[in-house]
Amino acid sequence: MSRLEAKKPPLLTSEPLTKGTVSQSLSLLSGILKSCYGPAGRLKQLHNGVGGYVCTTSQSSAILSHLSVSHPVLSVLMASVQNHISRFSDCGLFTAILCCSLIENFKSLNVESCTVIKISKHILSLCMDYLKSEACGCRVSVDFSSLETLLCLVRSMLTSKPACMLNKPEVDHLAVLILKAFMFTVPCHVETNAILGKCIIVPVKGRRVMDSTVLPGLLIETAEIQLAKPLTVKRTYSNLIKIALFCVSMSGDLFNPEEGTITVHHGISLEMLELNQLLNVGKQLVNDEVSLVVCQKVIHPSLKQYLKENHIIAVDRAGLSLMEPLSQMTGSKPIASIYSLSPSCYGSLKDVRMESFASKHFVHLIPNDTVVCSLILCNRNETAWDELKRACETAEHVLQLTIKEPLALLGGGCTETHLASYIRHKSCSLSTSSFKDMDCSRTQYQLVADGFCRSLESVACSLNHDGGEILTDMVYGHCWLVPSGFPSVSNWSDLVSKCGCGINGNTENLNWRLLQGQFGSPVIQGCLKDPSVKVADFVTLDCFAAKSSGLQVALETANLILDLSYIIEDQN
Secondary structure (H helix, E strand, O other): OOOOEEEOEEEHHHHEHHHHHHHHHHHHHHHHHHHHOOOOOOEEEEEOOOOOOOOOEEOHHHHHHOOOOOOOOHHHHHHHHHHHHHHHHHOOOHHHHHHHHHHHHHEEEEOOOOHHHOOOOOOOOHHHHOOOOOOOOEEEOOOOOOOHHHHHHHHHHHHHOHOOOHHHHHHHHHHHHHHHHHHOOOOOOOOOOOOOEEEEEEEEOOHHHHHHEEEEEEEEEHHHHHOOOOOOOOOOOOOEEEEEOOOOOOOOOOOOHHHOOOOOOOOOOOHHHHHHHHHHHHHHHHOOOOOOEEEOOOHHHHHHHHHOOOOOOOEEOHHHHHHHHHHHHHHHEEOOOOOOOHHHHOOOEEEEEEEEEEEEEEEEEEOOOOEEEEEEEEEOOHHHHHHHHHHHHHHHHHHHHHOOOOOEEEOHHHHHHHHHHHHHHHHHOOOOOHHHHHHOOOEEEEEHHHHHHHHHHHHHHHHOOOEEEEEEOOOOOOEEEEOOOOOOOOHHHOOOEEEEOOEOOOOOOOOOOEOOOOOOOOOOOOOOOOOOOOHHHOOOOOHHHHHHOOOOOOOHHHHHHHOOEEEEEOOO
């Protein structure tokens, strides 16, 4: 009989934020994430400590998925940020850094946590109302009839991922390709419930980035032997190519024993029965004038040979990931059984070709209306390609979010410093009745507002990794980076030419102040209402939906963690 252990009582931790281990863990996590932030962010190599795959990255989605944390407070923070990333793909580092900074700054205030939470919610509502207003000075409208702003948005995302190892011509080339691929996925005929198409990324590693290209339709990798002869494809009377899409195995495999037992009469061969049924399916495909068969799984060699003899192209092992775009592109319904085949399941294509890239060979399916496209993505090595793939997927998602809400926020730290200036200005002009509604004093409100603004500004400061100074101007509240090597008493106007986002130049007396030093007065002049964005300026932009959501998630998560009184952990 095994020895029984007495059940341990749960571990109860009161006021977890007052414990040194939590503060140290939060500070360490914040430092790791800050060091990755922005175009000059430092790369991280992540692995499990016992060998295996090593991930080199600076992207939040990869970092957070590879980091393991044990403390419940950090688990809450990381789960919250990962949920944001799953919904928006972008601004994960911004959200996590801001959340850590808010916890640190709010915790240091001599104000009750319940009061801090009420005040911070009011500040968040001020921020969101301002970001959604026409008077917002850190917001840019996105015009989909012009490509300049969209290119700036995509280019900004690519340059913020240093592990992709891209130079300027490569960034420009990829930005055009990503935008072109996205445009392919937008339906030409808009209906009430329009559904965007899909961009399939085709990996080609070990080639130049400039070899990347985008093609309408879908590429399915196939064996070189099928390239022996030029393709001759049968067409219908309307000059289209009829396609049948199978999501069931056509290999002739027998039943899985785990599904049950079957009784077979003497002399009956299950293999032959299955093969005969497959050949019957082939005969029906020939009678229905199908020209192309695509199977998610394996097609039996005998059936392949039969289809080939009847001038039907057979492509197998397409994989589960291609089933949905294939169905969307061709209008076909995936056939789930070889025992019931309806002609209404067939779809159609405009053309089928063979393509070769590097050492790979593909069947190129070209649709009538392009809602699915293939991005052939090249990079020098596997590490850089993996990072670039994540960046391209994020860029596609950001464009999808932007078409729903055609707005962008200024990047390069300018939105953060501008919002901080706005909140400082707004907090000075609140009426006494506002403080009564929140059941707080003016002093308490100012303390929380200052902690909120310092948190925003700390995110902007995280863009600086080389020891320079970070400035903000007192006119527009934008962020300016001074290169390292200059004393703090320098004439700043001689050292800066453009703000972080690239909209404002050093053309007037902007009254600078250091972000790391004492905070000066709030913004003096009105905010820039309609900044003139030129494509030649290469303006840095962020996704409006992702960043505004990140702001909300960071504050709400910080408030949740500040409100924790006890942590109960089961030790059994």
